[in-house]
Amino acid sequence: MTAAYPTDIAYPATFQPKLAPAHLAAVCALRGVPAPAVDRPYAFCELGAGTGFTTNLLAAANPFAEFHAVDLNPEHVAAGRELALAGALPNVRHHAMGFAEALDARLPDFDFIALHGVWTWVDDAARRAVVRFLADKLRPGGLVYVSYTARPGMDAVAAVRRLVDEAGLLGHGEPTAARVARVRGFLDRLVAAGPALARRAPALVDYVGTLGRMAEASAIHDFLAPGWSAVHHREVRRAMAAAGCVFAGDADLAMDVPDLALEPDAASLVAAMPDAAAEATKDLLTQRPFRRDVYRRPRPGAAPPPFGGLMWLLRATVDAVAGTALPAGRHGPIPDLLAAMASRLERAPIDAASLLAQPEIARFPPAAAAAQLAALIAAGTAVPAVRPPAVLPAGLPRLSPFNRAALSRPIAPDNARLLASPATGGGVALDQTTGYLLWAVTTAEAGNAAALLAARLAAEGRTLSVGGRTVGDAAGLATLLAPQLDRFAGGDLRRLMRLGVVA
Ligand SMILES: C[S@@+](CC[C@H](N)C(=O)[O-])C[C@H]1O[C@@H](n2cnc3c(N)ncnc32)[C@H](O)[C@@H]1O
Structure with a gap:
């Protein structure tokens, strides 16, 4: 019996774009299998949603649909509810409960159920509860997204994880920082002691590097969770079959078109294999460490038109x-x-x-x-496209409450400025400069964006460099920013409007 899933340290907020129903519909479109409609009301549930950022963003991007997030960590759920409130999202609910309890909670039936970073991080009892939830709660024709640490790509890492466990280095119950430091120290010594590992087990050496750079909270949830494991595709496929679901495709879209993802010889080999064996062959050939599978509950009906009729x-x-x-x-x-x-x-x-x-x-x-x-x-x-194209507004562009809240909230650095895109039902990542420019044009009165942004940058102590000169005063910054804002208004702002980020 393994220890319970760690709850002492919150998981960092992340956005997982491949959970979006529109993305799952794209998977089915490439594979020629049916998917629920994504341009009209549906119900979506994320299990083990962490701080619920992904579910919140999807709720903002698909305001006509209903979203639920389930997580046993009350701190995670509180963060999800707080952002839902700040973003004025009426169509999302965050539930503080385990998977087994979720079965008995009065949740609706779902068209989409997603689990990211959960399947190979929780123990057998939790996995069984997930299967029961899918069997009970997924509508005919509905889709499941499930990601996991994959074998054989992670075989070497799985061996080391077992070693760390057997050596008593996980030390469940001790302060987190000490456990992470001890495991990192051991792994560094291991890699230093085995120079040939870089050649023999490159995935292991990569993983040790990643674990060393990762925030402590991620390391705890990603590698040190007591139930951590790595599995073959066929094991997940079998578990999904027990829930009445069949494999629909790979959420890493290129993998759905072997001609695109693989060398010609590999693509021909895979094309000649039956479905499950083809997936196993891809995993063997690519040695990829992670999989994102999509499953569906079959429903009798006509085959979809090419590319899904989307x-x-x-x-x-x-x-x-x-x-x-x-x-x-x-x-x-x-x-x-x-x-x-x-x-x-x-x-x-x-x-x-x-x-x-x-x-x-x-x-x-x-x-x-x-x-x-x-x-x-x-x-x-x-x-x-999940929504008709926005008619460009006559007045000044404005952000929805969610997008304004998301812009001003700390999210993990690699997806720091993520906004909802209602035209595509997903998210759009902005770099820092675009974030500032967008903030200015959606906050300022007409003709005042450069002055407003200059005042903000000056107040934050930020400078711009031009021709070797550093400019930090508000008047100088406004002069430099005016043409940049004009270029933004004529270029990227139009794209953001097309994607519905700005309305
Ligand atoms: C590695 S985190 C992934 C979080 C999020 N899906 C993401 O990828 O950003 C796993 C999450 O599953 C939750 N969890 C673990 N076991 C659970 C259970 N039995 N019932 C509900 N949630 C659980 C944890 O609290 C944690 O938030």
Whole structure:
């Protein structure tokens, strides 16, 4: 019997974009399997939601749907409720309870149930409770997202985790900082003592490096949780079958199109295998450490149209598409075809059949055009449109309460400024400069954005450098910022409006 899941230290807020129902629909679209509609009311539940940031953001991005987050740590749940309140989200509820209790709570049936960073972090009893919850609560046709530490890619790390446990280094019950320091110290000595490990077990050496850099709270939840394990895809598949679910696809989209993700010989090998064996072959060939699977509860019905009958829109700017790292694929990137698709997708959402029938696209071989569209989807450049395009407002652009709250809240540094995008039903990450510019244009009165931003930057002690000169006074900053704000208004702000980040 393992110790209970750690609750003494809160998990840092993270955003997991691949939990978004629109993303799960994209997985199904690439794999040609049905998915629930994502442009009309549905119910979504995240199990082990941590501080609930992902569920909150998805609730803000899909205001017509109903969201629930379940976590046993009351501190996590309090953080989720606080942001839901600050973001004025009427369509989300955060529940402080374990998975077993959630079964008895009066929750609705769900179209989407997601668990990220949970399956291989909790003990067998919790996993069984998850399976019962899925069996009971997932509607026919509904989808499950489940991520896990994957074997064989993490075999070496799993061996070391067992060693750490057997050597008594986990020391459950002791102060967290001491436990993390002791385990890190041991792993550093292990790697130093085995120089050949970098060649023989690169995943292990990478993991030790990552664990050393990770915040203490993440290290506790990610590696030192008593139930930590690594599993083969087939084990998760079997557990999902017990809940009445079948494999639908991989939330890492490129993996759904082996031609795009794998070398040609590997892609042909995988294409010749039955479904479960194909997944195991991919895991063996890529040695990937983590998987994000999507399962569905089958419901009799017609096969979906090609690319799922969804409407698609361009997430990036047209200019950025040319620079998108597109997997080569059998047809290779065709620059003119890509450019034609990108500019059509930028104009307005369009379904795949209509897109492929556009004259400027239909002049290319149909198989090549379909492969390029799949590549754009796999790269996350073309995404499902869940809402009609926003009519650009006549007045000044404004942020929703959630996006304003999210901009002013501390989130983990790697996704520090994440805003909800109601046009795509997901999130958009902003770099710091874009965050400041957006804050200024959505906060200032007309014509006052440069002065407002300059005053804020000066008050925060920030400077800008131009031609070797450092400018830090409000008047000087305003002069420098005015053209930058003009460029933003004519460029990236338009993209953010298209994505519904600004309304
Ligand atoms: C590694 S964290 C992942 C958090 C979040 N999903 C994310 O990826 O950011 C695992 C979460 O599962 C929760 N948890 C663990 N066992 C649970 C159980 N039996 N019932 C409900 N929540 C549980 C923990 O409190 C923690 O927030």
